[in-house]
Amino acid sequence: MDALLLSRIQFGFVVSFHILFPAFTIGLASWLAFVEWRWLRTRDTGWRDLYFFWTKIFAVSFGMGVVSGIVMSFQFGTNWAVLSEQAGNILGPLLSYEVLTAFFLEATFLGVMLFGWNRVDEKMHFLATCMVALGTLISAFWILSANSWMQTPAGYKIVDGVFEPADWWAIVFNPSFPYRLTHMVLAAFITTCFVVGGVAASYLLRGAHVDAAKRMLKAATVFAAITVPAQVLVGDLHGLKTREYQPIKVAAMEAHWESRPAGEGVPLILFAVPNETAERNDYEIAVPKLGSLILTHTLDGDIQPLKSVPASERPPVKPVFYAFRVMVGLGVAMLLVALFSAWQLWRGRLYGSRLALHGWRWLSLSGFVALLAGWYVVEIGRQPYVIYGLLRTADAVSPTVEAASVMSSLLVFAVVYLVVFGAGIRYLFRLVAKGPHPHEPPPRTVQGERTAARPLSVPDESSEAGA
Template sequence: MLGFSALELARLQFAFTVSFHIIFPAITIGLASFLVVLEALWLIRKKTVYLELFDFWSKIFAVNFGMGVVSGLVLAYEFGTNWSGFSQFAGAVTGPLLTYEVLTAFFLEAGFLGVMLFGRQKVGPGLHMFATAMVALGTLISTTWILASNSWMQTPQGFEIINGRVVPTDWLAVIFNPSFPYRLAHMTLAAYLSTALFVGAGAAWHLLRGHSTPAIRKMLSMALWMLLFVAPIQMFVGDAHGLNTLKYQPAKIAAIEGHWENDPGATSLPLIAFGIPDMAAEETKYAIEIPYLGSLILTHTLHGKIPGLKEFAPEDRPNSTIIFFTFRIMVGLGICMLLLGAWGAYLRWRGKLYESKWFLIFALCMGPAGLIAVLAGWITTEVGRQPWVVYGILRTQDAASNHSALTLSITLIMFIVIYFFVFGTGIAFMLKMVAQGPKEFGDDGPPHAAGQVGRPSRPLSAAPDNIDPTPVHRTSEV
């Protein structure tokens, strides 16, 4: 297929399937915590606007949760089918960690999801709030185990290699490996920001169409508060993560920066704002440099330096051409998030938050920005780890199964067709739900759901049977 080797096709297949999967957990993590906040505010303030938003976003959460579960199952099979060498070598570590994720997180989410979606009229408000909190906790526990496993692959510790296989010797060192805290915080905050942008874009879409209801305004307001406070925190966490990566994976940082060698006569390291890294020529062409800024960002001094890519063997270098740009996409979108939050705060102060057309257009355009940044960050992390699956221990070429390029080409094409059909349909359905908008309950709250007895407890059954993309809340018509 297009001249790719079997190894390259195996990597492309996993990259494609995990890229589809990662967007759903990112929204699931953020929406689950958002639902906890909404229900808590409803119980404390007794304002129906919070219950309207909870009812609205819980249905979207159910659809997203279902797609996340289905897309995640494929990845577990791929470890065995395409990466059997990795499973045989490191299964003693990754297997238990993923099992813990199922036992502690997925069972917790599945156990309380039905109560959260269908149990409002069947249990008391306190128990329903508890169920919602347990679902949110389950998403965070799931994130913890998944990031522990992936972080161990980035910075492995707490093991010995016996007879060519990894044997854990210290589970605390395995789980709390050097990059784990930074990557867990970075991913969790990224999920919150992605959800805030998604929610804010939905509100902006309705406001641009003239549907300025209390629920819609509250959606935008809460999303912008999240951006205003979390986006700057994410910048600090990202900086700490970068320093940790420089310590344990210096080749990755050199590739991200397009930095090939240190000039013996230079007293500082410039930041390459733009350029085109050329792996064959071992240089970054058309480089636009900002003096001293590289030293300041990477070492927090004006005269610090980092190893250049030429200090590493050619076979141990990550592909700088890819991660140089994906990293800048992630950072650029992060700056746009900061700008959106600051602009929103200014308009809130001026009392024009819900009327500024250009601001609402910007908020709408930023809707997918969080998910794009997550994908760009994931590509930076994973491609930057190459040519290793377990950094410094197991090479990617030794982890792959013995499949032909033809076999992997056929399965990759099948995945592309099926994924775009199944998940494309699901995403379109979810966006139609967003376009419908939250329903107004009135001062007395939602009508009593007397007909809920015997309703199925499947996640997708929380979604309405018919979706009318025309919003419920309309302005007066002539």
């Protein structure tokens, strides 16, 4: 447990916790824009009540996402000083653009969105909601651009060991960026979609908030039936691009150790226990040629095997192999639920189909698990490099940082995150359990002036007492 390993664990812990909230708020902001649009178009108070219900959840999630992300910026200076020194001329501006464009946009309109109801024009309030949603997407744009550049670096030159920008267009739109951005945004949308659908299904199974639950489940079903198949297509394109630029990562994903004889093709390994010491798979269950069909779109295609490079150039195989199968397995389950629910909706039986409702409820949090699994595939799969092929992770860690200091700060992070964010997540579950309630206009003083609105995340006291 040296400083390098502890620094990797610390950053992995923080980013794993942080990524859940921005991904959720990316999808939730767009969901709120859709709900408010439906309210303005139909004047149906059911949509207005849904808007205020999910706005409370968005406010809490957005706050936890911002707070959990602040810590990561400090770790670049404390734990990864060499990375900051050598790649700061490229990564620094990309992360700064995220603050200057996305964060300022969100901060400007978030107050109007949360507290501007009945205080600004309806169209202005809807614009604020749309701007917050746009800000979350812009934030994803810059973060994914910076991370994708570390995966497939382009547009740079190295001067005295320091990465200098040579072509900002090539840096921002590096080879993997369009695929990874689309894949990530769709993953965020699908994660939120299954939360919304899972909450709706739980209400219907309990017989609570039936009207609101039907609205949410119908919208979630239609959206999932479109986006989940689209994610399968984008994932396939992303995989082909990864095989082109990071072939050893793909080999680790498939636990593909050595080339097969010509014409045999690559099998699709459904299950195995990768044995990195013996460089083979134990207890392997595979489908012949199916791996070639998926990875090369031919029945006899081959991919670069793990044994083609020294062991020091390979990522850890087991976590990449298993995480990839968790992501794909959950994706298949979500696809089946989405298509079955769409079929039941077309037949007019969705709301009474207990199989569909239980499917949504069981998979309500599956998007978060699949998101983390996919992130682990991406980040662990690029090892042993932090900038792929150019800067090794072992060379990017701060040379003077001590293992004891990293361990102590890791323990502090774990305790603080457990207490603070554990309480926040528990509060989110309380809000979901209460469900949507009719929204009342803000009270007025004797002089007719509106009083200051309390935060939207505060639950209704009467509903809490009734619970």
